[in-house]
Amino acid sequence: MESEHHNLKTAPSLSLGRFHISEEYGFLLPNPLMPLLNCQFLRDYPEQRLAHLVLSLITMGYIWQEGETKLDEVLPRNLALPLTEVSRSVGLPPILVHSDLVLANWTMKDPERPLEMSNLDIIVSFPGGESLRGFVLVTVLVEKAAVPGIKALVQAVNAILKPNQDFLLQSLQQLRLCIKDMTRTLGQMHDYVDPDIFYAVIRIFLSGWRDNPALPRGVIYEGVSKEPQTYSGGSAAQSTVLHAFDEFLGIHHSKESADFLYRMRDYMPLSHKAFVEEIRLAPSLRGHILSSGVDQLLRAYNQCIEALVELRNYHINIVAKYLITASAKAKIRTSGQLPEPPQALEERGTGGTAVLRFLKSVRDKTLEAILHHSG
Structure with missing residues (x-):
């Protein structure tokens, strides 16, 4: 009894605040x-x-x-301001x-194991489940x-x-093998993405608000500007x-394709964009090969071009499957298992381009780069 009496004397008085209970809101x-x-707290x-x-x-x-049915064209300031900053x-x-x-959204489950699909995961996600995970990680x-x-x-540039x-020949041979490996790797998209x-x-969720009929004026970033801003969506x-x-x-x-591609460089990290510019300003590989008269270099260069054409052809097939064919299937689908697909972009890319026309133009101009012996 004395022990209980002592505990009552020493126990703190009962209060709502001690339990994070509000006097006004309970x-x-x-x-x-x-x-x-x-x-500023980001280190x-x-x-x-x-x-x-x-x-x-x-x-x-x-x-x-x-x-696309209930779009909010204003991004709230609590999101717009820190994102802009x-x-x-x-x-x-x-x-x-x-x-x-892609570049900042992956992690290895076990750093001691190889970097392969079974050992990878994404950091943040949005609707799409395993197909979204596959889309990101294959990329x-x-x-x-x-x-x-x-x-x-x-x-090669240094050579x-x-x-x-x-060294230049070895570098071109390595580049060709790399491009072919990229094509093989891209093929995993079929295994992991529905x-x-x-x-x-x-x-x-990859779509932007430039060249998108669903948001023709763009989006107002509250607290940043009273005028709508337009930005392209994510794109390869x-x-x-x-x-x-x-x-x-x-x-x-072509001018149309080049204009779009140059604009996409503004969507790269600054250092990556600077790297591309450094390559652009480097001595001409084509000019060097033609002036050298070395047949092995010309063949190695053309093999790189052929590998790149193959990669771009494969990418066209991927886009046809995941965009054009999927669009046609969506129009005749009767079951309600999947949501109504977005109509505004239809068969356009998430970056806002007429995607197949763009990709075929890029592929064709790549093929035109094949070198021939002068004279």
């Missing part, structure tokens, strides 16, 4: 909104990139959450881009497959600057890899 959390995010570039990934993905979810820090537009969804693997080609490209025909889910579920054309290969190989596209 068990309700008063003012549950978070304060405006402050990007370095990787954290800024991760913040851009998360904020831009939330932005896509907010804009497209109700499909971090976008300025990393030099990216305030929308989800390839460098977010990650294509980017990884490009690494030997990027290194070969650098070695032109300080002429070394043997075309119907990609078209009806995933695609809208935002990947630095093929821009670098095209510049190195001296491939020149």
Whole structure:
């Protein structure tokens, strides 16, 4: 009894505040909104990139959450302001881009095991389930497959600057093998991504608000500007890899295609865009090969072009399956298992282009780059 009496004397008095219970709202959390995010607490570039990934993905979810039927054309300031701030820090537009969804959105389950599909996962996601995971991670693997080609490209440029025909030949041979490996890796898309889910579920969350009839005026970023802003959606054309290969190989596209591709460079990290520009300003590979008169170099160059044409042909087939054929199937589908697919872009790419016409033009101009013996 004395022990109980002692405990009563020493126990703190009962109060609501001790249990996070509000005097005014009871068990309700008063003012549950978070304060405006402050990007100054981000410590370095990787954290800024991760913040851009998360904020831009939330932005896509907010804009497209109700499909095309109930679009909100104003992005709330609590999202618009921090997204714009971090976008300025990393030099990216305030929308989800390839460098977010793919380049910064993967992790290895076990760092000691190889970088392959079974050992990969994505960091953040939106509707699409395993097909979204597959779409992102197959693209990650294509980017990884490009690494030997990027290194070969650098070695080749240096072999032109300080002429070394043997190194240049080896670099071109390595680039060809790399491009063929990228094509094989892209083939995994068939294994991991359902075309119907990609078209009806995933695609809208990659769509932007430029050249998109669903948002013809764009989106107002509240607290940033009173005028609507227009930005293209995520696109494979935002990947630095093929821009670098095209510049190195001296491939020149039609004005319409080139204009779009150059605009897509503004959707790359600044350092990656600068890398492509450095390649563009390097001595001409084509000119070097023609002036050298070395048949082996000319054949190796043409084999790179042929491999790149093959990759672009394969990409056209992928797009036909996941966009054109899936669109036709969606029009005759009667079951309600999948949501109504977006109509505004129809058979256009998420970047807003007439995608097949664009891809075929790019492929054809690549083929035209084949070199022939002078005279």
